[in-house]
Amino acid sequence: MSILIADQLTRQFPGSTTPAVINFSLRMEEGELVALLGASGCGKTTVLRMIAGFERPNSGSLVVYGQTMIGPEKFVEPEKRKIGIVFQDHALFPHLNVHENIRFGLKGMLVHHSKRVVEKMLEITGLAGLGGRYPHQLSGGQQQRVALARALAPEPLLILFDEPFSSIDTLLRKSLRHEIAEILEQTGTTALLVSHDIDDAFALSNRVVVMNHGVIVQEGKPVEVYRNPANKYVADFFGQANYLPVSAFDERMTGLICCSRQRVMGDELVCIRPDGIRISLQKAENSLEARVLTARFMGQYTEVTCECDLGGQTQRITIHTRETGFDANTRIGYLQIDPSVCTVVE
Secondary structure, three states: OOOEEEEEEEEOOOOOOOOOEEEEEEEEOOOOEEEEEOOOOOOHHHHHHHHHOOOOOOEEEEEEOOEEEEEOOEEOOHHHOOEEEEOOOOOOOOOOOHHHHHHHHHOOOOHHHHHHHHHHHHHHOOOOOOOOOOHHHOOHHHHHHHHHHHHHOOOOOEEEEEOOOOOOOHHHHHHHHHHHHHHHHHHOOOEEEEEOOHHHHHHHOOEEEEEEOOEEEEEEOHHHHHHOOOOHHHHHHOOOOEEEEHHHOOHHHHHHOOOOOOOOOOOOEEEEOHHHEEEEOOOOOOEEEEEEEEEEEOOOOEEEEEEEEEOOEEEEEEEEEOOOOOOOOOEEEEEEEOHHHEEEEO
């Protein structure tokens, strides 16, 4: 049985001329981790709030584990949906200690039983021994794990994450992402992550859904969407890319038109990620003679911007390479482009 079935959810706020979300549909299976992505204002937070019960859609339906939450003349209140939420700011009660914060969602449960549940959550989330501390006595990562433990304690059918790592520093969020992914996998929890950060999505999800202007523009496995974006918006959202005009390609470069789409129009672009290009001393098929414009050492790679001639047109191409020591205005040989990492976008 599917955990969540959202069908044609639409939400238009009073006074607005256009809907914030248009015909949003999504099906999630048990244990699946899905990331809902998009730029600010794309509608992803509105989707989360409709699923949680904080917003009433103008139309559409929502079924969670076989129970209708939103439908014709039906709307189940948030507290009755058995959906856990981990907020962006953790939303912990400052006057309650860790144990009491986690236990807050277990109202109506016998004291001795709720105590066992809390202890289990403390153990699972790596907070054992911290039950007596208050939120201000915890690090940002510990506060986030308390918020997760509180959401998991009532054994929800689904957990929603609303930009859960945005207030945590870069070094900590990297380790915390992996910790939370392990916890969700260990508990078999189904989760929907709303974020604008692709690193969060890649670390936590096994499927991504990309939104723009209130509609879904692409969904699939992270690697599929990254390598085969449906359009330039998706390609740009998932990181830096080079765009070469199809119309400028000559016979030597036809091997780059290798995406799954068969129709190639003259105004379309070939999208190539910077890590899909390597430097070669030999001229070959799918290679371009290049000279260096700029080179910046970025730690794990050097970002080199080159200038190439492509069918009589000057084209700037950025590459990521482990090599160093590039000088501006010098030839570096040829850029060898891997056709398997190219795709055509509108």
